Amino acid sequence: MTGVRVLEVAQFTFVPAAGAVLADWGADVIKVEHAETGDAQRGLVQVLGLDVSGGSSSFYPIMEGPNRGKRSMGLALDKPEGRELLLELARQSDVFLTNFLPAAREKLGIEVEDIRAVNPDIIYVRGSGFGNRGEERTKGGYDSTAFWARAGSAAGVTPPESEQLLGMPAGAYGDSLGGMTIAGGISAALYARQVTGESSVIDVSLLSVGAWATQFSANLALMNGGPLPAVETPKHGAPSNPLIGPYRTSDDRWLWLAMLQPGRYWPEFCRVAERPELIDDERFDSAEKLMQNAGEAAALVAEIFATKDFDTWVKLLDGVGQWAAVQNAWEVGNDPGLRTNGYVATVKDAEGVDRELILNPVQFDETPPEITRAPQFAEHTDEVVLGLGKTEDELIGLKIAGAIT
Structure with a gap:
């Protein structure tokens, strides 16, 4: 993406995450933030019950993930001078990226026709909660509502007997998947523009990303002509396979088995589990x-797993079918597979301290991208404005007018 400029007028994670992926791939991403308050996500201090503030540090993970590698400018779009600066940037950009609702886009003059008026070739991208057509086009949405609840994931992971619905496993879970989806769409649009000369308007909603993630179940329900029947989940294993699902070890860790051919793997499992008599049972x-x-076999498997600790089972099962350790967030960040393949990057924060971030999952030519930290609020305003050819006096005048931070 070197040579591609992305103009991002967005906040929170869903759409900014797309900008972060494009920045990982080499694009110049200019993040336009509210001139006084910045991206509203900078004000969040708790997500899913966890403290997400940077404390005394400038390194703020909730901002770093979806904003690394960008340049930030504080711009007052409600000021004529600020809007003119935005349009100047749009003239020099390949992609305009936003998640503002229709009323805000219209008020600020950043609808498709406004941006295309100064740059007919620009790729215009809208991220929304529920799509750009229909009665809900004006309705906002978060990934907890549009992606997780509305699109089937919450119902899909919650057992029928549960007294409460299960929530997302991580903050910005659907937002991050949605951002990756948008980045892919932008890549296709850039290619299409190069081949055909035609630019695109791209729409991606959290609802559509969530439905895509649960498409297996939704497609099956559509074929069946109604809701899927409730399936009673056995305590251990799967209804017809004891070598599928989670099992607890003696030290209260978990392993997840996915040996889809029980007849093939049962003898091998029994041997490594030191229960060879079960092969000919x-x-x-x-x-x-x-x-x-x-059911009987799964109960025995559960008893067998409970006799040994996690580390012992990891050694015994090495090379036996498909399975994985159930890991917490710390273990994921230190996963040897991620680190060996270069999916954990080191960046220096504003104080020069080395920090680490998970990279996006696409890697080109077996080479991890080199990334930089997320910008501080309005950190690059002067740089971006002067890059438009403005003089120092004009820069000061824009600040006095309240057009820029």
Whole structure:
């Protein structure tokens, strides 16, 4: 994306995350923030019950993830001088990226026709909660509502007997997936413009991203002509396979098995588990019998896992079918697979302290991108304005007018 300029008028994570991915790939991303308050996400201090503030440090993970590698300018779009600066930037940009609602876009003069009036070739991108058509086009949405609740994930992960719905496993969960989706759409639009000369208007909603994530279930329900029947989840294993699902070790850790061919893997598992007599047990000595008696087999598997600790099982299961350790956030950040393949990057914060961030999942030519920290609020205003050819006196005049921070 070197040579591509992205003009981002957006806040929170969903759409800014797309800008971060493009910045990872080399694009010059200019983040336009409210001239006084900046991106509203800078004011968040708690998410999902966790303290997300940077404390005494300038390194603020909730901002770093979706904003690394960008340049920030504080711009008052409600001032004529500020809007003119935005349009000057739009003239020099390849992509205009926003998640402002229709009323705000119209009020600020940043609708498609406004931006295309100064740059007909620009790719215009709208991220929304529920899409750009229909009665809900003016309605805002977060990933907890549009992506997680509305699009089926919350119902999909919550057991039928549960007294409460399960929430997202991480902050900005749907937002991050949505940002990656938008970045892919922008890439396709840039390619199409190069080949055909035609620019695109791109729409991605949190609802559509959530539905795409749950498409297996939604597609099945559509084929069946109604809601899917409730499936009773066994305590251990799957209804017809004891070697699928989570099992607890003696030290209260978990392993998740996904050995989809029980007849193939059952003998091997029994051998490494030091229970070879179960291979020829008349209840389990064929794939058909194992599937018919999966409940009994799964109960035995649970008992077997409870006899040894996590580290022992990791060694015993090495090379046996498909399985994975169930990891917490700290373990994910230190996962050897991520680190060996370069998906954890080191950046220096504003104080020069080394910090680490998870990279986006796309890697080109086996080379991890080199990234920089997220900008401080309005950190690059002067640089961006002077880059437009303005003089120092004009820069001061814009500040006096309240057009820039």
